[in-house]
Amino acid sequence: MKELHSPVLLSEVLAYLEPHPGEKYLDLTAGYGGHASKILDVTRQFKSSCLIDRDEFAIKYLKNKFPPDLKTINQDFYSAVLQLLECGKTFDIILADFGVSSPQLDESERGFSFKNEGPLDMRMDKKQDLTADKIINHASERELAEIFIKYGEEKPGRAKMLAKEIVHHRPLKTTKELADIILKKSRYSKTHPATKIFQAVRIVVNDELGEIEKTLPLLPKLLNKNGRLGIITFHSLEDRLVKNFFKEASSHGEESELSIITKKPIVAEKSEIVINPRARSAKLRVAKRN
Numbered sequence: 001m002k003e004l005h006s007p008v009l010l011s012e013v014l015a016y017l018e019p020h021p022g023e024k025y026l027d028l029t030a031g032y033g034g035h036a037s038k039i040l041d042v043t044r045q046f047k048s049s050c051l052i053d054r055d056e057f058a059i060k061y062l063k064n065k066f067p068p069d070l071k072t073i074n075q076d077f078y079s080a081v082l083q084l085l086e087c088g089k090t091f092d093i094i095l096a097d098f099g100v101s102s103p104q105l106d107e108s109e110r111g112f113s114f115k116n117e118g119p120l121d122m123r124m125d126k127k128q129d130l131t132a133d134k135i136i137n138h139a140s141e142r143e144l145a146e147i148f149i150k151y152g153e154e155k156p157g158r159a160k161m162l163a164k165e166i167v168h169h170r171p172l173k174t175t176k177e178l179a180d181i182i183l184k185k186s187r188y189s190k191t192h193p194a195t196k197i198f199q200a201v202r203i204v205v206n207d208e209l210g211e212i213e214k215t216l217p218l219l220p221k222l223l224n225k226n227g228r229l230g231i232i233t234f235h236s237l238e239d240r241l242v243k244n245f246f247k248e249a250s251s252h253g254e255e256s257e258l259s260i261i262t263k264k265p266i267v268a269e270k271s272e273i274v275i276n277p278r279a280r281s282a283k284l285r286v287a288k289r290n
Contacts, residue, residue, distance in 0.1 A: 007097070010035065016286040019043050022043060023045055024049050024224075027039075027050070027095050028077040030052060030053045032062070036051055049091070056126065077215055085221060091222055091224065091227060099282065100202070110122070123206065125206075145162075151203040161185060162185060208238075213241055216245040220289055228286060233265075246287050262286045
């Protein structure tokens with residue numbers, strides 16, 4: 001089956017999570033199975049492993065890609081983790097990759113990308129009501145500025161200016177319309193000026209930080225003794241949550257749930273960034289269950 005997505009930090013994930021034959025694997029954001037494929041090639045433990053993704057298109061792809069005895073769950077990972085805890089499931093390896101997958105970015109109708117014209121959507125779960133359209137066209141100027149500052153890490157002056165421009169030009173229908181407004185009010189740098197705004201709106205649409213914050217404290221309960229937990233983040237807001245959680249979970253001496261394996265986040269080699277530019281901002285942190 002043709003691979004739709006190039007997983008970031010793949011060799012580093014394999015090196016630090018150290019999969020072994022027979023180990024049970026849980027992927028919280030399986031996407032199109034890039035990491036899962038390589039880990040399961042080693043473990044060969046399909047029946048007791050599980051792949052989660054809130055994107056129904058990804059789940060359909062995974063069902064075709066892997067053996068039928070591999071469990072897949074089409075839910076947000078917080079709800080899925082609660083479900084697994086209720087069932088008493090535990091795993092030897094848990095991985096979460098919080099990035100947006102290439103197919104989501106490439107499919108213009110999903111509305112994630114400022115490079116392809118599409119509707120203002122950005123939903124990872126197409127069944128939910130909240131869309132980018134509702135935020136961009138119905139939030140107040142003040143609310144938009146707050147979103148851009150908090151979740152896009154834009155400077156307050158610029159965030160307020162862009163919010164004012166967006167409100168002035170409403171209604172907006174497409175990602176291109178939104179990106180063009182931002183571009184007209186920006187100096188082009190090595191990253192597209194719309195990057196932070198699209199990130200901010202996507203985070204709010206999918207409650208990404210809230211879901212991470214609720215899920216992290218539950219993960220040690222799903223790990224067997226000496227089980228490994230790997231988390232890949234793509235911006236500082238996510239990485240800060242993971243860093244603080246690892247620090248807290250490992251700070252209680254012999255009572256600590258986790259031991260940190262990566263004292264500093266692992267980043268991509270230049271050779272990978274050349275092939276897969278989205279790896280540029282990826283950071284991997286790994287901890288071990290005590």
